[in-house]
Amino acid sequence: MATNTNGEQEWSLQTPPPLPPGYEKHHIVFLEAVHLPLAELPFPHTIDIHQHTTADQIAERIKNATIVISNVADVKPSDMDNAPHLQLLAILATGMGWVDKPYCAKRGITVVNAPSANIPAVSEHFLGLYFASRKRIGVVDEIVHTSDEWVKTNSLTKRVWPEGPPLGCSEETLGIVGYGALGKRVEGLCHALGFKEVLIAERKGAKEIREGRVGFEELIRRCTTFCIVCPREPDTIDLIGEEELKMMRSDALLINIARGGIVNEAALAKALKEGRIFGAATDVLDNEPGGPGTTPLLPDVEKGEEEVPNLIVTSHVAWFSQSTIAKLQGINRDAMTAFVEGRMYDPSVRACVAVHDGKIWKQT
Template structure:
């Protein structure tokens, strides 16, 4: 029978804590992006270099002495980790970790942990906010009233905001969900509560077999009025929504990307919005972040005379932020790092956080 610490009956094995490198009496943490989330109090001894913000060209030099590196969204590449000979743990203080080179970490014997499902409620609620802001044209109306006398002169902004007729209400919507993990399922729950009468969960694009409870990808594209993108960014999902898909959509379609930039082709989306082929779009994420004028076709540089993309809202990758999310991120990150230091990576309480360990890719 495997060792079962603390009376646990699941049979997980307590490992020896990883030995510290020669010359180290305790772990040395390099925290690359303290600007996002403060760390919880850690119950093990360590030294730390903490940086509010780190630029890509600074990573390699900063992590050289680290046994543990904590990142949030910045990509710590293999070329950076090559400069950190003592690195044992890469702790991603976020749910998304598509940028992590897992095969490299497995080969190097570097453990990787993340904080799964910490932001489900916050991102789901943010989607609802972007949905109403987009359907109701709230940012555009706010800007018009604050910067012009158009409302005073016309007595109503409704015809300008909705020239093709009033916007859809919740009871007229068909929600298309692209990505049906915990986040997609929670968004479905919220939308059904708002009165959405139909929800279509998309099968993988190009799949010959449609699983029970799913709908063919092309049918979802053709039928839905509001799309929420919540799938992982992987090679097969880059440009998942491209010009062909945008051309298939209904004119009242609203596209909301809550996942990662690049899943929706930004140039194709900008073109569709400029041509009025779909109702609108919103995104919490962009292909290039941080973003601003001139960094993406969706954000043209108006100071250079470039044409604005109409009916597009961007919220600067803040959907995850809430008091609950921050607390959850801190707790999961603390528990995962502590389990690594104590040799408890097989503990069922933390296994869901483990992406790479013992030279193997776990998830």
């Protein structure tokens, strides 16, 4: 790395990384084509495309790869140990909390992701979950579709909202946990909708409160709606647990559009069953994919397990939109091409690079 005349560090020019012995072109293994197709790649390559890859299939599938493309499949160090020629791990997503960056740096494996590609879609999904949860749209829809209760009673309001009318935007105090590009986008949308107040959480356990932030515990006590948008890291696992749920207001609505495991699922299921908070919605689970019996949030009612009320679960689809797919494809193509051509210093792709040249460039 060199230093320019302004004292700023710049990546030094590079030549294309040499291919391993016996390789005439890069060999790509795409582990999860089920989510979206790749853009056309402008460099010579061979490719194995798998619609879906389970954890026990990864090591065998990537053993001859120089480039591996994953979306959410956790490519572990033990898998990469089986891939001696691996040079690039390309994450076809924004989130990459599962990547073992120190291992990749030590191995000399470059890691790239697609930052901010899904911000508009995920922030809009938050609004969808907010209105569906606060208005209990799914509950009303099911009653109307499956019974004549509305016909007989002429009103479902007391049935659906026994605690009284729901809050409107002008009465909401939103608490945002995680203030990156997504948190800022949600903040802007909620201001535009007329939320009474938007608060930004300081880190849990912080001794000093930064300007413009609110202490974590104060935010938990004050807010009526919570938007979880922080990365999943060791210090954010179970960030919201039984203690925090007990601190929340009875009209609190908790929405997680970040990653599973940040909200303790057993604690949330218990709080909802006991009616301690108004409701919750999540687009993510600790273990995905999920279904009946795989998480406390999705009990198997056919086996007599108690259903969790006032909860909406969507199948990690917040990112899914035409604009997100186009951005993911373009960013992924450009980052891989820059790697193959030895242009990782190029300003147009720097934001994608998490690990390169034996160094960790960004954590999230």
